[in-house]
Amino acid sequence: MIKNLHRGAASIAFREPLYIESCASIVSQKEGEGPLGKLFDIVCEDPMFGCDTWEAAESTLQKETATLALNRSRLTPDDVQLMFAGDLLAQTAATCFGSAGIGIPFYGLYGACSTMGESLSLGALSLTAGFGSRVLCVTSSHFASAEKEFRFPLGYGNQRPLSATWTVTGSGACILSTTPPAKSSPLRSSVGFAAITGLTAGRVMDYGLKDSMNMGGCMAPAACDTIARNFSDFSRTPSDYDAVFTGDLGTVGQKILLDLLSEQNIDLASIHQDCGLLIYDNETQDTHSGGSGCGCSATVLAAYILPKVVSGEWKRILFVPTGALLSKVSFNEGDSIPGIAHAVVIEHMEV
Structure with missing residues (x-):
């Protein structure tokens, strides 16, 4: 073991x-x-x-x-x-x-x-x-x-x-x-592959927001909490990551996240990316605040993030999918919408 x-x-x-x-x-x-x-x-x-x-x-x-x-x-x-x-x-x-x-x-x-x-x-x-x-x-x-x-x-x-x-x-x-990818694997390049080296489990954060049309606002506090705890627990700063990806905060949630982190003296603006903002062109595709859903961060991870880690372009990234924990029952009963975010450290491993 x-x-x-x-x-x-x-x-x-x-x-x-x-x-x-x-x-x-x-x-x-x-x-x-x-x-x-x-x-x-x-x-x-x-x-x-x-x-x-x-x-x-x-x-x-x-x-x-x-x-x-x-x-x-x-x-x-x-x-x-x-x-x-x-x-x-x-x-x-x-x-x-x-x-x-x-x-x-x-x-x-x-x-x-x-x-x-x-x-x-x-x-x-x-x-x-x-x-x-x-x-x-x-x-x-x-x-x-x-x-x-x-x-x-x-x-x-x-x-x-x-x-x-x-x-x-x-x-x-x-x-x-538990073993490195074979040479024939699509996720192995001539220089290396990608691996998970750490994680930070999310906590449920409830700021009392009730707007199901503003998921970014509901999830941003949880993203802030998880990212800040990851930095603290691993004794890292933003400079230790090539990029930090949240799942689907969108334009509204991204601004809230950066503001909340700045209150803790964490400046993430230069390396933060949001999968919901990467997957659509908000100016031409009329998605308003961006993309969301379980498939948002998952598809961006597989198609965009992992190939760059495998190639060595990014040596270490923090992948932080975000979630709004509502149901149609809780929402219709007027309950608030808690948020959660789980962080996964993904690193380039040399051959």
Whole structure:
């Protein structure tokens, strides 16, 4: 069993890295038309993905992404011991139906849009504790299924305020391994590969906000808390990271995050990027505050972030998916919207 080094209350520095062996990303047409469109593995023009319902479409999307990640490393489901996966829907419906035909022992997760951070964290903890040699981490979201679940049916034609984000139709998957990727792996370059070396578990932060059309404002305090604790627990400053990625704060949430961090004398402006702002062009795609959803940070990680870590362009990054922990029941009862953010340290490892 690999011994780890606890840092602070909820941070862990792994004594041995957990390698990212494979990844995959599949999105729909709107995401394919964005700035990262050419980087995604598959862009499907049919938002229904050949299905009859939005929910079935998301299940198919997630299953195809997980299968692609396996195929890219020439793995079968029998090569993977555990699957950590989730989505935005009640009872993680998209994931339950999507995982049914894969055949990997499955744990369903719900961390709202932070679920990819939760999945990677639990996957890394399981491997380092000796519970297998590989795990599959995958999340998904779908614009139409999320609108139907949390807001209004698309036919309602409601107006969206400028603070609102656009739920990404997409799925991202990563396979973690206790051994470095093979030379044939798509996530191994001539100079190295990517690995998880640490994490900071998020805490639920509730500032009493109740606006479901301003998710960035609801999640920013949690992102601030997790990032600040990561810096403190690991005795690091912004200069120790090449980039810090939040999941989907958008334009509103990003400004709040930077303001909150500045109050703690942390200047993150020069290295902070938000996956929700990277995936769409807000000036031409009319997404208002940016992108959101479980699939937002997951697809950006697989398509944009990991290749740059593998190539050595970035030596160390902090991946901080953010989530707004509301349900349609809690929101309709007038409850506030707590936020959470999980941080994962990903580093370039030389061959």
